Amino acid sequence: MTPASGPRRGGGRPSVGQAVGPAGHGGDDRYRWVALANTTAAMFMAGLDGSIVIIAMPSIFRGINLDPLALGNVGYLLWMIMGYSLVQAVLVVTLGRLGDMFGRIRIYNAGFVVFTIASILLSFDPFDGGHGALWLIGWRMLQAVGGSMLMANSAAILTDAFPVDRRGFALGINQVAFLAGQFVGLVAGGVLAALDWRAVFWVNVPVGVFGTLWAYRKLRETGHRGEGGRLDWWGNITFAVGLGMILVAITKGIQPYRDHTMGWLNPTVIAMITSGVLLLVAFVVIERRAAEPMFELALFRVRAFIAGSMAGLAVSVARGGLQFMLIIWLQGIWLPLHGFDYHDTPFWAGIYLLPLTVGVIVAGPVSGFLSDRVGARGLASAGMLVFASSFVGLTLLPVDFPYWAFALLIAANGVGGGMFSAPNSSSIMGSVPASQRGAASGMRSTFQNAGTTLSIGVFFSLMIVGLASSLPEALTSGLQQQGVPPDTARGIADLPPVSSLFATVLGANPIEHLLTSTGGLSTLSPEHQQTLTGREFFPNLISEPFHRGLVVVFVTAAVLALLAACASLLRGGRPPQPVPAGQIPLPSTEPSPSGASAAGGGLPVGVPSAPSTSSASSKSQASSKSSARSAPPTRPASPVPGECGPGADGG
Helix, strand or coil, rough: CCCCCCCCCCCCCCCCCCCCHHHHCCHHHHHHHHHHHHHHHHHHHHHHHHHHHHHHHHHHHHHHCCCCCHHHHHHHHHHHHHHHHHHHHHHHHHHHHHHHHHHHHHHHHHHHHHHHHHHHHHCCCCCCHHHHHHHHHHHHHHHHHHHHHHHHHHHHHHHCCCCCHHHHHHHHHHHHHHHHHHEEEEEEHHHHHHHCCCCCCHHHHHHHHHHHHHHHHHCCCCCCCCCHHHHHHHHHHHHHHHHHHHHHHHHHHHHCCCCEECCCCCCCHHHHHHHHHHHHHHHHHHHHHHCCCCHHHHHCHHEEEHHHHHHHHHHHHHEEEEEEEHHHHHHHHHHHHHHHEEEEEEHHHHHCCCHHHHHHHHHHHHHHHHHHHHHHHHHHHHHHHHHHHHHHHHHHCCCCCCCHHHHHHHHHHHHHHHHHHHHHHHHHHHHCCCCHHHHHHHHHHHHHHHHHHHHHHHHHHHHHHHHHHHHHHHHHHHHCCCCCCHHHHHHCCCHHHHHHHHHHHHCCCHHHHHHHHCHHHHHHCHEEEEHHHHCCCCHHHHHHHHHHHHHHHHHHHHHHHHHHHHHHHCCCCCCCCEEEEEEEECCCCCCCCCCCCCCCCCCCCCCCCCCCCCHHHHHHHHHHHHHHHHCCCCCCCCCCCCCCCCCCCCC
């Protein structure tokens, strides 16, 4: 940027031939910290809003006069919780690609505006009952569109702004903000919902307004983007519809279907999953033939990218299962057994999960800083071993656990997740060419959000299977012992286990609710009424079946964490090295300590590069001939001079 020109604001871009700062990284340190602060605030807000609604659900349902345990209302609950991550999973790649084409700052700034407007509209729900729920679901999906714009481009903005030797720290702060937002949302949801359920949406408004104005005034384009690109409509449509159908099928699969406890045999679910898979296959075919594809599939041949993405998917599934299972464990069993009223359990569940948040906040920035010096592979893999160990420890706890042991284990879980997230993100973003960073960031976020949605389907299904095998008998026996007539007891016991499971998420006593609705409670003696509606009857009744399901869930999560550790080990073994300004790096041909190149697998086919340092003169002619023979006719993705290309971050 020439001194006379001044910085361009509000999503502007440098003119042809205009510099963007030393080494193509946005120039001065002051701008870098502005970009980091703004994107970190955005990621914190996006993460917070993904979880704040979970804890606030009881207040929201009461506020719109919706019966949380009515069988037909389970769908509303699922879509309020899962709709946000589902929309993000479907859209982030497309919005990242739009950022590559039309400017990352431009799409990012628009995301702040959309997110803020949707937050305002969410708090003004004029309806009650099902219509009120549909209003919230609809505007929450629009809010997710804004969040997708922020998530898809924030990592790319930081990768453009920061040099490679400082990028891990920057992305570490950014990723920790998102994870911290997810866990802080659990606490904030309980605190704000106690004031007014609308307050959980008001909290976004001042942050959104300030962040929007700040971004439009201070952020500028500092990275390379394609000129005159066209949107790959068919690729975007097949990807969005295909992935969307699979994720929607998951929400229907965990709901009851006819006489079945779940809906996986529902013909609609089977048809949606089959159609979704076929559309994703069609997406791959379209992308291989498209002149300007939505996503360069050749990037999946870069070892650091594919290994990091697969590890991130496994971690997202494991983390999502942890979050929901811990909430159910605390709200439905542990807190009531320790004297907490059901209406207060959502708030206190968030408080008791604070060690998890602290672990992430402490470990994330430190691991990001260290990954700039020692590489991503060791830190990410070690983090996953800690992550897996914490799940194993949780399986050994009794249902009525000593809190100090629980706090240590979830803190270790947070530390392991924090050790993994920042190095993994830095490795992924450093392994792709500059012109593909928006799409790569979007694909990374897609794996993250799809993993969260998938985790709900997988772990809730495992839990429901465990409950279905023993809960009906336990309910029938326990209710009859308290004087409930056999027919009434069997009728309650035959209800789908999903109702009991979601009752705990909503901080409700399902026994009191069901007996009151059937009129059976008033026929019982005062002693039996007090026992059945007390804090301990339902937790004691469900604890043994729940614990069996919990062990299956946490063992599965531990296995996923170990798979993520294995994937991290495959990303390549050399930490990223700074590249002199004006030089376009090639992956090193010398073997790294792990036997992999610095590229973690080399450049993808179709992504051009230039010769590197001393070997350039002797190999340039042979390299150009080889590239001409092997490269398919894809759109060139020109790296920025001085930027690390695909393989610069093999660590």
